[in-house]
Every structure is written in C-alpha cells, then in structure tokens.
Amino acid sequence: MTEPSTKATPTTAERIRSAFARAGGAMLAVEGLEPAESPVHHLLDDGSFAITVPVDGAVAQLVVSAGQAGVQAVLEMTDYAPLPLREPVRSLVWVRGRLRDVPASEVSALLDLIAAEDPNPALLQVNSGNGDTDRDTRYALLRLEIDSVVVADSTGAESVGLSALLGARPDPFSAMESCWLQHMESAHREVVDRLASRLPVSLRRGRVRPLGLDRYGVQLRVEGDDGDHDVRLPFARPVDDISGLSQAIRVLMGCPFLNGLRARRL
Incomplete structure (x- = not known):
C-alpha cells in the first residue's frame, strides 16, 4: 500500500x-x-x-x-x-x-x-x-x-x-541517496522515529525503515505483520541542494531548529 x-x-x-x-x-x-x-x-x-x-x-x-x-x-x-x-x-x-x-x-x-x-x-x-x-x-x-x-x-x-x-533527468540526490539512508538508519535513528510519528496510527505498529530519498520527499517502508507498506512524506516544495534537503527534513521532523543531517564523507 x-x-x-x-x-x-x-x-x-x-x-x-x-x-x-x-x-x-x-x-x-x-x-x-x-x-x-x-x-x-x-x-x-x-x-x-x-x-x-x-x-x-x-x-x-x-x-x-x-x-x-x-x-x-x-x-x-x-x-x-x-x-x-x-x-x-x-x-x-x-x-x-x-x-x-x-x-x-x-x-x-x-x-x-x-x-x-x-x-x-x-x-x-x-x-x-x-x-x-x-x-x-x-x-x-x-x-x-x-x-x-x-x-x-x-x-x-x-x-x-x-x-x-x-x-527527464535523474534526481539530483540519486548518487548520494544510499549514503544518506544508511547513515540515517545507523546513526540517526531518532530522525527515523520522528518521521515515523507522521505516519497514520495504523502503520506505526510495524518496523519503520528509510526506503528512499529524492528532491520531493522521503519514503519510509513499514514492515508489519500484515505485509510491507511504503509511504511517501512529501516536502513542502521540491529541493535542489544539500542545504535545502537538510532544512526540508528538519521541517518534516517538526523540528526546524535542529541541526541538519550531514552526509557521511566517504
């Protein structure tokens, strides 16, 4: 779903x-x-x-x-x-x-x-x-x-x-998406939890994982007993650079005053 x-x-x-x-x-x-x-x-x-x-x-x-x-x-x-x-x-x-x-x-x-x-x-x-x-x-x-x-x-x-x-062109964040999602999962689980709080109550019972990231929003995968559910949390407007992406994620979290995530340097 x-x-x-x-x-x-x-x-x-x-x-x-x-x-x-x-x-x-x-x-x-x-x-x-x-x-x-x-x-x-x-x-x-x-x-x-x-x-x-x-x-x-x-x-x-x-x-x-x-x-x-x-x-x-x-x-x-x-x-x-x-x-x-x-x-x-x-x-x-x-x-x-x-x-x-x-x-x-x-x-x-x-x-x-x-x-x-x-x-x-x-x-x-x-x-x-x-x-x-x-x-x-x-x-x-x-x-x-x-x-x-x-x-x-x-x-x-x-x-x-x-x-x-x-x-069409690839999403501007496609090259760094893997790094961001892995870093979010391993080092910023609190971010995933805050994003999960935006989900419908019926979907909060499963395990929530970051699934995708693009200029339009964040996708979460809920792995529940009744199957997998993919949910998109859209940004207020599309973003084109790292600064805009960090700010958009903070807004989605409901905490625009927090420091933005930084992609782990490879």
Whole structure:
C-alpha cells in the first residue's frame, strides 16, 4: 500500500532515470538464450541504450551474426534499496527494443562519450580491438534501439514515452541517496522515529525503515505483520541542494531548529 499525496512527486520518467543511475547492473534477455549480465547500460541522446555483454557469450554472437537486422531483446534493471529490507527491490525497469552490434570503427568514440558522463570501470573491459583487455573479462559493446520502457514498483506498472524519458533527468540526490539512508538508519535513528510519528496510527505498529530519498520527499517502508507498506512524506516544495534537503527534513521532523543531517564523507 502506498499513501496518496497531493504534493509534487517524481514523474514516471524521473523515477526511471533515477533507477537507471542507481542500478549497478542489468540483465539482457533474448528469446531462446540464457540472460546475459550487462554491467554498462547508458542512455544515449539519440534515444538508444549502449550496453555491454560478454564478448564470447551467446547473446553477443547472435547479435553479430544477425547483422543489420538485429535481434529483439529486453533489458531489465533492478533498483535495490540500500538497506537490508525484508523485500529489497524498490522497482524494476524493462526496456524492450532491437539489439544491434556497434561497428568496430565506432566503439572507441562511443566509449569516450559514455565515460564522460559515467566513468564505469567496466568500460575498460570492452573489446575495442586494441588487444589490451583481459581475455577473461572482455565485453562487447551493443546498442539497444528502444521500442518501449516500463517501470513497476509498489504503486503499480506504468510505461513512459521516449521523448519524456530523454527530457527527464535523474534526481539530483540519486548518487548520494544510499549514503544518506544508511547513515540515517545507523546513526540517526531518532530522525527515523520522528518521521515515523507522521505516519497514520495504523502503520506505526510495524518496523519503520528509510526506503528512499529524492528532491520531493522521503519514503519510509513499514514492515508489519500484515505485509510491507511504503509511504511517501512529501516536502513542502521540491529541493535542489544539500542545504535545502537538510532544512526540508528538519521541517518534516517538526523540528526546524535542529541541526541538519550531514552526509557521511566517504
């Protein structure tokens, strides 16, 4: 169950872009083959996904043999909560489209483009034809031309158009969310308890855990005997920086005079 809110919330496209940014890995499914792990999944400005799969795997070999025709595939990304919850999956995103090989002459330039925005160490393992990658950990670079994108979470399943997806951006706090929630759980349990006091009385009987944090508010997970319940506590207005986030959380706690939380330095 998710409590309704009249305040601003992330759009579907924003939720998906944030899930893209947080997902550490993804699985690529092609009919008739075992799913392949994809450590790199990067949305390009032209509306396609650059992804990687093991260069010697069945998926890469099938795509290369298919040539320009490509093959139908589904990329699945899982957004996990940064805490050990009873049900750790926060959302699933499925990207369906046609998978094609990236010509060898374009690989290096595309890797540079991806690295400029997301310096994923796995990019160093892509077989770019220069012979300097470890043969045991090589990946092929492929391009998934998107047909549809669907996200499913505790609110249900919803699709989003490609133009909306390209126009959205990840939440500004997506990179630091894990650190904040872990720090809140381990060192500021009193904050969680104060936030929990805002919940309906019927939901205060379970174990309350921090579930999510974005520019629009805080999400809590109540793990009760009757199941899990996700509740959003919205900020009065969206925030864009650390100072605004700290103040918004203090207001939610009902204690605007308290010192703000500080993200633990890594």
